[in-house]
Amino acid sequence: MILEVERLAIDYATRAGRVRAVDGASFVVPEGRIVGLVGESGCGKTTAVRAIMGVLAENGRRAGGRVSFKGQPIDEATTRRHLWRDIAYVPQSAMSSLDPVYTVGSQLVEVMTRRGGYARAAARARSAELFELVGLSESRLADYPHQFSGGMRQRAAIAMALALAPSLVLADEPVTALDVIVQRQILDMLRGLQRRLSLSVVLVTHDISVVAYLCDEVVVMYAGQVIESGPVREVLARPRHPYTMGLRNAFPDLLSDALELVPIEGSPPDLADPPPGCRFAPRCPFAMAACSATPALIADSRAPGHVSACLRDGEVEQLRPLALDPVTWQRSSSYATS
Ligand SMILES: Nc1ncnc2c1ncn2[C@@H]1O[C@H](COP(=O)(O)OP(=O)(O)OP(=O)(O)O)[C@@H](O)[C@H]1O
Ligand code: SF4
Ligand SMILES: [Mg+2]
Structure with a gap:
């Protein structure tokens, strides 16, 4: 198992009191598989993946449970070491991983030089490679995020997540708000990348048809809890x-x-x-x-x-x-x- 989540509990402190957004959720991600985390809005999917990444909102904290990456327990303090290099995250809104005031290419370079210790020239060369990998033309590296369509932004956000060659990618609603044809293109691309790069993927979605189309395993969340999980074909x-x-x-x-x-x-x-x-x-x-x-x-x-x-x-x-x-x-x- 590349990732094991055991009885994870996450609380948010709110004015109305404590909200336990994830309540004892357990699931595993086998190496080289795509796991769909599915449930309606507000079921705790984003909270669960952000907790795994160690990037919870300020008022959130892990109240219990264990997360292990390749057999090693990780917690809020130690996930930072894995961030982007081993485990990468495509946030729920692609726009939130792209800064409107910089070109997409310069943001990719920035990720690699700042987080990955790349030299600028090497980072530029890798940016072109990454764009090719996600089906974007190299010439678009000079564009600003607003010059991209929704589907292109998602591709760029995925390129950014892949920059430091992680083995596990957590993608939060990567195709929500895209039309069905673009959804399929992105999902097909994700499947291609997963095979080519031997990635393990957690794909968060509220749409079970996305799970049926792409995933190998499914974890169904309801009200902060995992209520059913297993191989996709069997569960569906x-x-x-x-x-x-x-x-x-x-x-x-x-x-x-x-x-x-x-x-x-x-x-x-x-x-x-x-x-x-x-x-x-x-x-x-x-x-x-x-x-x-x-x-x-x-x-x-x-x-x-x-x-x-x-x-x-x-x-x-x-x-x-x-x-x-x-x-x-x-x-x-x-x-x-x-
Ligand atoms: N920073 C926060 N402070 C307080 N409550 C929060 C915070 N973030 C999320 N919540 C609450 O935690 C619960 C789970 O939210 P979360 O965003 O994890 O769900 P989700 O399954 O990803 O939903 P969606 O499909 O809408 O993205 C919800 O009740 C939400 O209102
Ligand atoms: S039948 Fe099952 S899912 Fe429905 S309320 Fe009872 S325990 Fe819950
Ligand atoms: Mg969410």
């Missing part, structure tokens, strides 16, 4: 958590008989005051009184690596077909008593 073909079943309904390509997109009504809970027991219960069509207990992650003996935290895991074969029926997800409907 046989989701065990109702939240994952709900997310999958937004991806009709995977479903032979459902063409309708079915949203999960409501939104994730306020993490300043999460509901007791299963955090998905207020939105879960299968919630029962027993769901006021806290579900633990359960492994599937038939599917190695597939874990899920639902108290009705034993009934999953009955629940899964019901989850394909849009009626199940209507507020008025409830299988709580079935």
